[in-house]
Amino acid sequence: MSTLFSPARIGNMTLKNRFVRSATWENMATEDGHMTDKLYAVYEELAKGEVGLIVTGYANIVAEEKPNAGMMGMYNDSFIAEYQKLTKLVHGFDSKIVMQLAYGGTKTTYNVGERVIFAPSAVAERGTQTLGKAMTKDEIGYIVKAFAEASRRAQESGFDGVEIHAAHTYLINQFLSPYYNQREDEYGGSLENRMRFLLEIYVEIRKLVGGEYPILVKLTASEFFDGGLTFADTRVICKKLESVGVDAIIISGNIHGNASAVVGESFDGHVIQQEGYFREYGAVISQEVNLPIITVGGLADICAIEEIAATTNIQYFALSRPLLAEPQLIKRWSEGRRAEVDCERCSKCRTKRGNFCVVYKKRNAA
Ligand SMILES: Cc1cc2nc3c(=O)[nH]c(=O)nc-3n(C[C@H](O)[C@H](O)[C@H](O)COP(=O)(O)O)c2cc1C
Numbered sequence: 001m002s003t004l005f006s007p008a009r010i011g012n013m014t015l016k017n018r019f020v021r022s023a024t025w026e027n028m029a030t031e032d033g034h035m036t037d038k039l040y041a042v043y044e045e046l047a048k049g050e051v052g053l054i055v056t057g058y059a060n061i062v063a064e065e066k067p068n069a070g071m072m073g074m075y076n077d078s079f080i081a082e083y084q085k086l087t088k089l090v091h092g093f094d095s096k097i098v099m100q101l102a103y104g105g106t107k108t109t110y111n112v113g114e115r116v117i118f119a120p121s122a123v124a125e126r127g128t129q130t131l132g133k134a135m136t137k138d139e140i141g142y143i144v145k146a147f148a149e150a151s152r153r154a155q156e157s158g159f160d161g162v163e164i165h166a167a168h169t170y171l172i173n174q175f176l177s178p179y180y181n182q183r184e185d186e187y188g189g190s191l192e193n194r195m196r197f198l199l200e201i202y203v204e205i206r207k208l209v210g211g212e213y214p215i216l217v218k219l220t221a222s223e224f225f226d227g228g229l230t231f232a233d234t235r236v237i238c239k240k241l242e243s244v245g246v247d248a249i250i251i252s253g254n255i256h257g258n259a260s261a262v263v264g265e266s267f268d269g270h271v272i273q274q275e276g277y278f279r280e281y282g283a284v285i286s287q288e289v290n291l292p293i294i295t296v297g298g299l300a301d302i303c304a305i306e307e308i309a310a311t312t313n314i315q316y317f318a319l320s321r322p323l324l325a326e327p328q329l330i331k332r333w334s335e336g337r338r339a340e341v342d343c344e345r346c347s348k349c350r351t352k353r354g355n356f357c358v359v360y361k362k363r364n365a366a
Pocket of ligand 1: 057322347
C-alpha cells in the first residue's frame with residue numbers, strides 16, 4: 001500500500017493524506033473579495049472529497065490591487081468572521097485549509113490603467129505586456145507589512161497556515177527574477193539581493209504569527225527562458241527558505257496554460273514531464289532540503305503519483321484542474337477506484353461565471 005493515504009505533518013499541521021488542492025482562484029467572491037454561498041459550496045465539496053490540505057485561491061493583501069475579478073480578499077479585518085465560518089466548515093470534514101496570499105502585479109490585464117501596479121522595475125510582463133511602477137523602498141515596506149497583516153488575519157480566521165505566492169510571474173517571483181528585477185539597490189542584482197523581498201515578507205509574517213504557524217512558499221522551478229530565473233537559483237532559494245524556517249515548499253512553474261507545448265523539453269538539465277510537469281525539479285530539491293516538498297502540475301494518474309512517491313523524496317501532491325473536474329477525486333482514489341481523472345488539461349476552466357470545469361462539470365454554470 002502506498003503512503004499516499006497515510007497521515008503526515010507539515011509544520012504543526014497533521015494532514016490525513018498527501019493530497020493538496022493547489023491554490024485555485026475561483027472567480028466567485030464578491031466585487032470586494034467577500035465570501036459567497038457558491039464559494040462556501042466549493043470548499044465544502046473539496047473537504048467532503050477528502051482533500052488532505054486545501055489551499056485557497058489567491059487572496060489580495062491590499063484593497064487597491066487585485067490581479068483578477070472575483071478573488072478572495074484578505075486586506076482588512078472585515079474578512080475574519082466569514083473566514084472563521086469557512087475554516088470551521090472545512091475542519092468539520094477533517095481537512096486542513098491554508099490561505100494563499102498574493103500581490104498580483106503586471107501579470108494581469110485586469111483593470112489595467114485604473115490603478116497603480118507595482119513591479120520591481122519598469123519591465124513589461126512578457127505575456128500581458130503590462131508595465132508596472134518600479135517600487136520605492138517605502139512601497140516595498142508597505143507590501144511586506146501587508147503580507148504580514150494578512151497572515152495575522154488568516155491565523156485569527158482559523159486557517160491552518162498561509163502560503164506565500166512567489167511563483168507564476170506574480171510580484172514576488174518578479175523580484176526573484178533577473179529578467180524582471182533590474183534594480184540597482186539592495187533588492188536587485190545578486191541572488192541574495194533578489195531574495196530579499198521574499199525573505200523580508202517571510203520574517204515579517206513570522207513575527208506576527210509566531211514560530212509554530214505553518215508558512216508555505218510556492219515557487220517557480222525555473223522561468224524556462226534565457227535570462228530568467230534558473231533552476232540553479234531556485235535550488236539556492238529553497239535552501240535559504242529551509243534555513244529561515246519555512247514549513248513547506250511547492251515547486252511549480254508558469255506553464256500550465258501552455259504545457260503541451262513544452263512537455264518533453266529539457267530546461268536547465270531537466271525535462272518537463274507529461275505526468276507531473278516539474279517532478280524532476282521537485283525531486284532534486286527534495287534531496288537537498290529537509291522540508292516537505294509539494295509538487296504541482298499535470299498530476300492526474302494515481303499510478304504516476306505513487307511512482308513519484310516511491311522513487312523521490314516528494315511526498316505531497318497538489319492538483320488544481322483535476323479537482324475542478326472531479327472534486328471527489330481523492331475520495332474515489334482512496335476507495336480503490338483508480339481510473340484517471342476526467343481532466344483534459346484544456347484550461348478552459350476560467351469563465352466569467354466563475355471557474356469550473358466546462359467539459360465535465362456543468363452544474364456550477366447556473
Ligand atoms: C482556474 C485556475 C485558477 C488558478 N488559480 C491559482 C491561484 O490562485 N494561485 C496559484 O498559485 N495558482 C493558481 N492556478 C495554478 C494551479 O494552482 C496549478 O499550479 C496549475 O493549474 C497546474 O496544476 P494542475 O495541472 O493540477 O492544474 C490556477 C489554475 C487554474 C486552472
